[in-house]
Amino acid sequence: MLQVFRNHKAIAFGRCLKATARFCHALVFPHQCMKCRVLLDPGTAAPHTVQACFCKTCLSMGLPLFAPPFCPRCGLQFATGENHLCEACLKRLPRIHQVRAALSYQGLVKDILPLFKYQARLSLTRFFEPLMFDAFSLFFEKADIHRILPIPLHARKVRQRGFNQSFLLVRRFSKTYASIHGVQPLWQVDTTSLKRDRYTSSQTGLDVAVRRKNLKNAFQVTDPAAVKDCNILLVDDVYTTGATCGEAARMLLAAGANRVDVLVLARA
Ligand SMILES: [Zn+2]
């Protein structure tokens, strides 16, 4: 009888400790909206869902997924109709085979991407990663991709920023794939075969021609043998004019890559 009482006492003490730990964790790391930092109800939403990451007011700005109708080559989205080649791709087919995205660069996405990239709100990674993996599975699972290359930053920019946002988006891709499929993927995330040789200041606000000129020869393929005859998937945070990915694709194709596709977090 005394033993049973002691066991109950131990279990109750354990529960009390756990509850205290949860309370302390909530005090130190309260659930906050990732954009406006208002406190969220820690209750019901499953982790990594939009409801667990953003408050209702911020969510009302819209967080649209990348979805048809779009241009099958450059991924430009249309308001209505069926998927069709856009005017620019009809005039001149781009080097990049297909551009696809997780999100459309509208509403809340426009606000949270700069927070991620320029203000190092890296907790957003846990929200972006599954979206990127879903988009990858949807658009590229059967595309026979060999290597996934996050667009590299110049070493000086990595030192300034402390991280490469494109790499963070795919850092856990192999682990996620293995946990879903029970086998290792046939592709690999490759952060060494492409390097950024030239330092370029921010391209935001510049027109296409100036961006292209600034980026000319900015990349170097450090290991041509690794990309030769490969199908490459370039990964970047946002695709607007396509100047950055276009220039990286030019260098990869010149080095013997078979095909270059692009997956971005948000397509403008
Ligand atoms: Zn909010």
Ligand SMILES: [Zn+2]
């Ligand atoms: Zn197009």
